[in-house]
Amino acid sequence: MDQLTSFFNGNYHLITIVILSVFLGIEVISRVPAVLHTPLMSGANAIHGVVIIGAIIVMGEAKDGDFFSLILGFLAVVLGTLNVVGGFVVTDRMLEMFGKKKKK
């Protein structure tokens, strides 16, 4: 309990940020047309690839001989990059298709 309250106090601003982001996510997305569900899902998928920043930090701080961290970290950065790059590119391709709409 004590640990929890101190955690709460210490991360209070972060918790506020979380709550605001939750509301913001909900507000921003409600009322999307069904046709955009797939690209939106894919775009959101690319955004959570931001986890790669954690991987870069972990990798960049790994000690020289620490192969556990180095190897897993390397893997993490590769996977994170896949998520980010693949996600944005695939979304763009999808939306390019939709874009043809404008050839009206």
Added chain:
Amino acid sequence: MDQLTSFFNGNYHLITIVILSVFLGIEVISRVPAVLHTPLMSGANAIHGVVIIGAIIVMGEAKDGDFFSLILGFLAVVLGTLNVVGGFVVTDRMLEMFGKKKKK
């Protein structure tokens, strides 16, 4: 400049909260029907009465002989309360009128 960057660093989380709140405010309000503009304005007016918390803190921390702080602080709390209480009550009255709609 140095002062500014250190201010930025020190209040980084608060700045993030500000930005999220700005977006949230915009998202939440867009698309209100015109009929609700007046009560919404009035409700928002009551909410910014939260400034009263600052008045309470200032008042509560005023030293005994410091009449400048005591008097202005007292005034601040009164005015803040007016804003909060008056704001919510007036809004409620307005919405009560609209509420008659439901007598369908």
Added chain:
Amino acid sequence: MEQIIIQYTEFLSTNSFLLFAYLIGSVTFILGLKMLSHPETARKGNLIAAGGMIISIFGTIFLYKHHGSGLGNYAWIFAALVIGTVVGTMAAKKVQMTAMPEMVSLFNGMGGACAMLISMIEYHNDATPSTGKLLIIVLGMIIGTVSFAGSIIAWGKLNGSIKDKTIPGGQMINFLLFGGIIGLAIMVVGGFVSPDMAHMLFYGITALAAMYGILFVMPIGGADMPVVISLLNSFTGVAAAFGGFLYDNPVMLTGGILVGSAGTILTILMCKAMNRSLKNVLIGSFGAAKTGGAAGAKDQGNYKEISLNDTAVLLAYAQKVMIIPGYGLAVAQAQHTCHELEKVLNEKGVEVVYGIHPVAGRMPGHMNVLLAEADVPYEKLLEMEDANDQMGTTNVVMILGANDVVNPAAKEDPNSPIYGMPILEVEKADHVIVNKRSMKPGYAGIENELFFRPKSSMLFGDAKKVLQALIAELKTV
């Protein structure tokens, strides 16, 4: 920066119940605003936000700690709270429905003044604040003062004690004032002057800000006040948020910023509903157009008058009558009489509906509130689209103190200042009867050609008196 870190770590030692109370406060504000923007949930939303406010306030009073010690001066605090609550409740309960906007404006001014006072006290108490803190104090003071002064002027305009005044070169003066405020603020915050001097300048800024607030609102048309109040509202929100920075207080921060941004959007939405730009409202170009537009009842032909008796007959033998209320009905306080007319007509087997234009009157929803007050059943109030749909099957349209919202220039004359605004298309009905006191223009200050059209007949007089006479007349038909 150091002081900020210290402040932060001190804050951590605060009771986490208080932080939790603030969290609840922030969430209720978000929910409240969200619910306030939907008709069914609005009232509950207001109550939820009020609940969060109470939690935040009492949390602060009882749990706030700084340097390990709690707050003092409880007697003063509670006295102030009680006074504020009693006065606030009474004022809010007593106010006329139609005077709501001015009441809101007044309360908004109180909030601005509160922010201003807080900044003053903080400045007075901290002899050597850091630049960051000083910046926050000064900005909070400026915005709070502008909001306070502006709101008071808006309040005065709405209740009629202050008249619209265009100050010659007003824009130039405002520009200079603005520059002066910025300049002095830089000198104070940047520490370019001696402490004594800074102290004097600080109050100088306050004075300039007050003047700016006054001159900013002064030239704006009285009827544009709802827009201005919404703008000042968001100013006070920002001022409250500066308080949030000052005390590292999350609920002040989120509450203030939410209102700041929501208020700004609301201001824009209101302008859109009136088909005007914000700039247009602020510069008050309607006032300018007034001189041009109303230049003369030109020779638009002649208008017909109709007698009370003829009106009564026309109404009594109609199948369906649509009443279009406007600002004049509110001014004449004729809503109850109007409802009576409706009942008399109903007894005679005439169907009566109301056509409500979204910006009829002087505040959004004005007509809904007004007629709800007179107990007109909600299902008789038609929104503009529905009203226009039913116009074709309507025999008599009865316009009571409305003008701009039925002006065909909005559809027909691209040079008209209201061109593009959707209107109630009364000419689709068989007969149009217009009640107003004279041929004078309405809010937009422009001629209304409708009055000269073949279908229209004028019934001059104060709305309330005319309606009373009409009811008497109807009973004899």
Added chain:
Amino acid sequence: MEQIIIQYTEFLSTNSFLLFAYLIGSVTFILGLKMLSHPETARKGNLIAAGGMIISIFGTIFLYKHHGSGLGNYAWIFAALVIGTVVGTMAAKKVQMTAMPEMVSLFNGMGGACAMLISMIEYHNDATPSTGKLLIIVLGMIIGTVSFAGSIIAWGKLNGSIKDKTIPGGQMINFLLFGGIIGLAIMVVGGFVSPDMAHMLFYGITALAAMYGILFVMPIGGADMPVVISLLNSFTGVAAAFGGFLYDNPVMLTGGILVGSAGTILTILMCKAMNRSLKNVLIGSFGAAKTGGAAGAKDQGNYKEISLNDTAVLLAYAQKVMIIPGYGLAVAQAQHTCHELEKVLNEKGVEVVYGIHPVAGRMPGHMNVLLAEADVPYEKLLEMEDANDQMGTTNVVMILGANDVVNPAAKEDPNSPIYGMPILEVEKADHVIVNKRSMKPGYAGIENELFFRPKSSMLFGDAKKVLQALIAELKTV
């Protein structure tokens, strides 16, 4: 808590350029999501978010400082970035339009795995983390692992390498797994076991979480995968947010949580578009209904077949033909042939339009993407409402591999699992020709009475082959 404060104050000494980069990142994510949800701005929104991501990544690489020293291992980092970029771009560029959802699922799994690995390394490196940190590490690991394992299964299902399997007692097993994960997590985080033991349990949790992810997705119908992927998407978002807590990193936090909440809402919206509840999707009750519903081609009467030649004649002499594409058209990869048919008919003076149901195919917008790929002009694609409006003036409706989206049971049979879903009302047209390979049901696993109705004629065969034959036939008419 101390460590958190220390972490915070250390963070303050970071270059403020990095903080600014993160701020830009957060804002672009919000803007990107906002723009992605409007058709006109979607593509630009995606690019904006990508730009913010690049800024955040390079900011981290070059500006991040911890205990005053920057990051090392640049060679490894860049090697990994290059590999990921090359492979990711190639995979994303090469993938078939129709295989998009499985690609998204795979990328989502990569993100989940990344979060899992980060947690593992952090656990490995910090021998005695505080309870708060440990909690974050363990939760991030669990959610990341579930998302990773689940996404891989979803990917396998979508590309057909894994078949739908209902495990007997699956829900019970999942429940037990869930309980086990929670229990072990409490033991590890609460410090109730020896460090060595905790270490073992940690990897035990990883294994259980992976199993949970697999078993959670396994029984869900292959075609419900878009919904599941959206859900797993939001899981990965939450996992990324835990990383944000771990490194006190604002952009990970906002990005992750935004996606977490947006993904949840999107999941719900998708369910709504299919007229199903999320629970229904997760328990996979369509699979159950399948056995019941398809129980037999009962004796619903007989269906008519139509020859290729007759079809060609009917089409050639029609004035207006509406093509209704469905999942079968995508499976047969017949979009280009379909477009050819349209052109041939146009040459003969026949007007051709497409009626697009919002959930035709296997992902939202599937048909739009498919037909856009074949260069079908956008103005020929009618949304459901418009298509239904034009149905009365249509001579021949040509259904190509669609089934559920034209099933009249959705309107007529309250017991049908798809009851309430809006459909394309093809029976308002003069003739209905249905192309599919057999009388087998479609996705919802239910019989379609339309095929037995008087207006309908069946044209069996693979969509692509049938269309090719039809085009040849038409040229001889």
